[in-house]
Amino acid sequence: MPTVPPPYIVRPNTAVLTRGFDPRLSVGSARPAVFRSSTYVFSSPEMAERAFDIALGRATPEAGESIDLIYSRLSHPNAEILEDQIAPLEPCAEAAAVFNSGMAAISTIFLTFCRPGARFIYTTPLYGGTQHLIHQMLEPLGMTGIPVAAGDAHAMTQAIVNCPDCKLIFIESPANPTLVMSDIAAAVEAAHMHPDRPLVCTDNTFMGPVFQHPLTLGADLTVYSATKYLGGFSDMLGGVVMAKNRALIDTLRGTRAILGNILQPDECWLLDSRLPTVSQRMYRQSKNAQRVAEGLAGHPKIARLLYPSLFTDPEQVRIRDAQCSYPGGIVAFELVGGKVAAYNFLRNLHITKNAVSLGGVESLSCHPASTTHSEMSADELAQYGVSDALVRISVGIEDWRDLLAEYLAALDQA
Numbered sequence: 001m002p003t004v005p006p007p008y009i010v011r012p013n014t015a016v017l018t019r020g021f022d023p024r025l026s027v028g029s030a031r032p033a034v035f036r037s038s039t040y041v042f043s044s045p046e047m048a049e050r051a052f053d054i055a056l057g058r059a060t061p062e063a064g065e066s067i068d069l070i071y072s073r074l075s076h077p078n079a080e081i082l083e084d085q086i087a088p089l090e091p092c093a094e095a096a097a098v099f100n101s102g103m104a105a106i107s108t109i110f111l112t113f114c115r116p117g118a119r120f121i122y123t124t125p126l127y128g129g130t131q132h133l134i135h136q137m138l139e140p141l142g143m144t145g146i147p148v149a150a151g152d153a154h155a156m157t158q159a160i161v162n163c164p165d166c167k168l169i170f171i172e173s174p175a176n177p178t179l180v181m182s183d184i185a186a187a188v189e190a191a192h193m194h195p196d197r198p199l200v201c202t203d204n205t206f207m208g209p210v211f212q213h214p215l216t217l218g219a220d221l222t223v224y225s226a227t228k229y230l231g232g233f234s235d236m237l238g239g240v241v242m243a244k245n246r247a248l249i250d251t252l253r254g255t256r257a258i259l260g261n262i263l264q265p266d267e268c269w270l271l272d273s274r275l276p277t278v279s280q281r282m283y284r285q286s287k288n289a290q291r292v293a294e295g296l297a298g299h300p301k302i303a304r305l306l307y308p309s310l311f312t313d314p315e316q317v318r319i320r321d322a323q324c325s326y327p328g329g330i331v332a333f334e335l336v337g338g339k340v341a342a343y344n345f346l347r348n349l350h351i352t353k354n355a356v357s358l359g360g361v362e363s364l365s366c367h368p369a370s371t372t373h374s375e376m377s378a379d380e381l382a383q384y385g386v387s388d389a390l391v392r393i394s395v396g397i398e399d400w401r402d403l404l405a406e407y408l409a410a411l412d413q414a
């Protein structure tokens with residue numbers, strides 16, 4: 001069957017299975033083939049020239065024009081298929097670009113839209129790798145990062161208003177690992193009034209593409225570690241950026257071609273096969289996590305439980321209700337008894353493996369302060385609420401009753 005022709009406009013769960021792939025281009029195979037070639041044969045020298053003119057920005061393609069592929073570092077059929085199929089999962093997305101990890105996607109955004117002398121604003125806490133990128137790479141290159149506490153919409157607006165040469169606002173919401181949510185629409189409003197019109201980018205790894213849609217809230221870019229829920233099986237690395245404005249994606253693809261961090265054909269094929277089930281997996285994980293969190297609430301060995309449906313802070317409740325449709329699959333809590341209790345708890349888990357990462361069908365648990373967030377100073381950890389007593393659980397699709405039973409048993413041992 002050819003791709004669904006216009007004028008049929010289909011919903012995301014249909015589009016993800018029907019658009020962007022024409023079986024006639026893969027000898028009739030019902031699912032995409034893998035095209036591992038590193039280079040592509042031009043149909044004529046003129047078409048080669050045209051392809052280079054377009055790739056290097058010297059010309060823009062005509063509507064419906066077919067352009068020869070050049071070389072797989074720029075793009076390849078599996079990236080094109082994946083980028084076409086993933087875009088409808090993010091409402092308002094016009095285009096997507098795929099990268100070989102979430103960090104590759106995030107680094108490419110910063111290196112494309114911020115230059116030496118530029119300022120950018122970011123929410124705290126952030127995933128440890130993004131924090132490393134900012135402090136160890138971007139700041140030494142002459143960029144200035146301005147931190148704003150996640151969830152403080154007033155501080156975010158003030159930071160934007162008072163930030164000359166502001167090029168980018170990077171919001172990780174919910175924040176890893178504290179799940180504090182930031183008001184994306186408020187940041188967008190302030191960015192639109194700023195004379196530099198900084199781009200607003202949301203790291204939507206924890207909630208998207210199913211439960212939170214930053215582009216509908218006005219963000220310019222949404223970025224994912226596809227290693228997590230999109231990939232869903234803890235067996236691949238990937239990154240995705242989606243945008244309302246196709247030109248932003250074209251610009252990112254230009255940087256990607258030089259950095260050489262496009263997602264490889266086999267990985268594109270694998271991620272493509274995971275897209276049709278991402279919403280089913282995420283709903284199951286969210287429902288499981290909610291039951292686990294509710295079953296742990298009030299436990300005498302838990303000092304603080306962090307889970308969106310159990311938020312009590314009115315501002316966090318407001319942001320959650322405004323921008324998330326489900327609470328998601330991550331539960332975090334602080335144990336009474338600090339680091340020793342946290343380690344004992346992790347030691348006594350058997351179904352839930354002690355590993356970093358999240359979003360896979362299997363449950364994983366970790367101690368952020370000593371692993372994913374261990375590059376933060378003691379002051380930063382204290383300020384951002386990443387204490388030694390905190391454990392983070394990524395709830396999978398196992399039977400939630402078995403998970404809850406093992407957490408209650410491990411709490412007894414802690």
Ligand SMILES: Cc1ncc(COP(=O)(O)O)c(C=O)c1O
Binds near residue numbers: 103172225228
């Ligand atoms: C919120 C968030 N963003 C980005 C990343 C980086 O993704 P990757 O490991 O695919 O580079 C992670 C990884 O854990 C993450 O949790």
